[in-house]
Each structure stands twice: as structure tokens, then as C-alpha cells.
Amino acid sequence: MRISALEGRATAVWGYGREGRAALQALRAALPGQRFALICSAGEAEEARGSFGDAIDLHSGEPSLALLRGFEWIVKSPGISPYRGLAAEALAAGVRFTSGTALWFGEHAVRDPQVPVLCLTGSKGKSTTTALIAHLLRASGRCVALAGNIGLPLLELLDQPAPEVYVFELSSYQTRDAQAPAVAVLLNLYPEHLDWHGSEARYYDDKCALVESVGARRVLLNAESAPVRARLQHREDALWFGQPKGWHLSDDGWICRADARVFEARELPLPGAHNARNLCAALAAIEALGIDALPLATHARSFRALPHRLQAMGVRDGLLYANDSISTTPHASLAALAHYRGRPVAILVGGHDRGLDWSDFVEAVRTEPPQAIVCTGSNGPRIATALRAAGLPAERVLEAARLPEALAAAQAALRGALVSAESLPIVLLSPGAPSFGEFRDYAERGREFARLSGFDAKALGMIEGLGVA
Helix, strand or coil, rough: CHHHHHHHCCCCEECCCHHHHHHHHHHHCCCCCCEEEEECCCHHHHHHHHHHHHCEEEEECCHHHHHCCCEEEEECCCCCCCHHHHHHHHHHCCCEECCHHHHHHHHHHCCCCCCEEEECCCCCCCCHHHHHHHHHHHCCCCCCCEEEEECCHHHHHHHCCCCCCCEECCCCCCCHHCCCCCEEEECCCCCCHHHHHHHHHHHHHHHHHHHHHCCEEEEECCCHHHHHHHHCCCCCCCCCECCCCCEEEECCCEECCCCCCEEEEHHCCCCCCCHHHHHHHHHHHHHCCCCCCCCHHHHHHCCCCCCCEEEEEECCCCEEEECCCCCCCHHHHHHHHHHHCCEEEEEEEECCCCCCHHHHHHHHHHHCCCEEEEEEECCCCHHHHHHHHHHCCHHHHECCCCCCHHHHHHHHHHHHCCCCCCCCCCCEECCCCCCCCCCCCCHHHHHHHHHHHHCCCCHHCCCCCCCEC
């Protein structure tokens, strides 16, 4: 829907994170004579007053069904699940919801429908792959908009000039609100965000909506993801990467297009084979847009890794600190450990408990335990109990209430570890869980880890290239 469809209608924005702020600003810019409401927490209300003064109607604290039913439309922030709690009750009562993502696509369909939109989702690697696509397209001289779940709400693009290509990362909270993108990419599927979606099946349904039900003109899928293959192998019209006929990573470490070796993966300034596969996805996505990716591949050498994703921050007192705060599933934590295999590692795991199964993680570290596993957050005790039950030595399973204590425990566990110039001990933050409760989001958690470790949190936390460039 377009923003103009809200003209003259009682409309509220629910939530005042970055998406909520962007929605309020876009609504007020498009409909300057109309008054809007904001539903938010008491803390957010103070921030909103500082930005908007008396120009909006504030409803702070816990909202009620009666309050929501008083509006004709509610622009809901992505973090509010429609499947449970008050939002589910409101939907059942006939309250109409939209989102910043839906409003942007409504505007795009009228303002610049000739500009192609590439949307990408997946359980792991979506931010890096989206940023890689934008980086490679810009290296070809094209003007590109990079936005979405990566850190810039789509509505913040409305006051920027139209690019030649839109490249968006969408979370599972946003996929159903996309409308007919030129290219839709699904990287992989792992269970995640079960508290928001309510079940693994619904999470997969919402992820796959981007390639199944929003009218994407071309669909690109990962042949190396077993859940993606199982669900979507019937799609005869789909394009695939991660297989010998397309872009893939060879067994000897080359990025290949079919039989042609194009780029040696060790030249990519990103750690791990999973990032080489992300580059394959990026190159395949560019070709799905109808652009020859072959001459662009070598520009991956100049890509700057995103913060909080296996980010080697530096060395302090003989320890290397690695920030993988983006890790919100146990499988992501295992990928981080695999990258540092053979080196002394103390890994910090745990955070908000959303009911994910940690048995694969427990089995993997049981056979190849790191120097220490420090369990923290609301699910820390559950993880620690499972690790001890699996027979891990007691001295390798530690517990800490909060991040400062967890960091101190990791540092202490690495004292006396065998050290060489080639193999410094590593303090690795790779939580395998969201940060809610202790931090606003993974980025705040990563910045605090950097600060506590003695690094410049602001400089290390910047994402380059957001917006139109």
C-alpha cells in the first residue's frame, strides 16, 4: 500500500526502534497536515519527545486491545510478532496492520518501478552477502541502494535519489511484505527466531515466502542447503548456486562458474569457507539481474568485512579477540569454532532463550572441545547443563551472569594456554543466541564486547555503504 492510503485515517506507529522512527518521519513528510500516534515503551517515549515534541500523540507503557482498536491502521515494527500476544489478538479483532517494508514497496511501485529490486534472506550470511552484492555492483560503476535488515530501514531511502539497483536484506519478519522483486534470493535455512514465529515450520514458511508467494520475477536458491533443496527442488523455474553447473566453491578452494576457475577463495578478505560460498551467492545474484558477474569477481578483494561477523578486532596482552556477535544460532557458533579449529579458544555463548535445540553444538564440542565454553544469558544454565551431561570436563564449562563476568572468565581460562606467534589464544564472542534482555541488539552487544576488551567500539562497529552510493 502507498502512504497516501493512510491520509485522513487514524494511524499509529507501534514501536520506536529505528524502523519505527523511520516510519514516523516518512508519514509526517508525506502527510504533513496529519497527526500520527506512537505506541512505545516509557523509555522510548522520552526519546520520541526529544525528536517530535508535541507533534505526535504518545501512548507509552503496555498497550491494550482497546487502544489498538482505536486506530484504522497501525504501522507495526518488525520485532512485534503477529503470531502471539496482543498483536495476534488485535488481528483476530480486525485491526489492520502494515509495515515500513510494505509502505516502501507501495511507493516504489509508483515512483520508480523501472529500477530493479533484489531481495535476499537466509538464516546465516545474509548481511555479508547483501553487502557483497552492493560492493560488486558499485565496483562496476553502478549506483546502488543498500538497505533493509542490514541496518537502514527502507523508508529512509524515500528522500534519497533513485539508484540503478536496490539491494535489500530482509529478515524473516519482513519477507511477506515484499512485493514482486526482480530477484529473490534464499541462502539457507536453520531454525531461528522460534519465539517470534511460534514454530520451526512457520519460520521456514515465512523465510520461504520471499521466493514462494510475493511474486518474485526470478528466484535464486542454494543447492548446498538441504532444507532449501527439500522444500523447493520442484521449482523448475528457479536458478541455483552451489552446484557444478553454476557458481560454486570447488574442493580445492576456488570460486568457479561452472568449469571455469574465477577467483581463489583465500584472496577473499573474509574468513571461512562459508564466506566463499556467500561470494558465490552474490555473483549468482548479480547474474540473476542480467549482469555479467565474471569481470566483477576480483573486486571482492577490496570488500571490507562487516562488523560483528567473525571480526578479528586485535590483540591485547597476548590474546586475540574475535567479535561474532551476529551469531544467533548454535550452528553459527559452530561455524565460528570451525574457523579457529586447532587453536586455543575460549568461546562465549548464550543470551536470550528462544527454545532452540543445542544438541548439535553439544555433540560437536564433546568430540572436539575448545579450551573453555563460557555460558551466559538466560539460556546459559541450560547450555551448561547439557554440556556437563555430555561429559565435558568441568573446568571447560564455565558460567557467568553477564558479559563482563563472562569475558573475565574467558580470559582467565586462556592463561597458560600454549602460545605461538602463529597461534595466539582467542577470546571468541559467538553467542548462538539473541541479545534481548541484556542488550538492545547484537550490534550493541558486539560494541560492548569490544569496549570491555579494550578496543574502539565505535570505529569497529560501523557498516560502510548503507544508503545510495
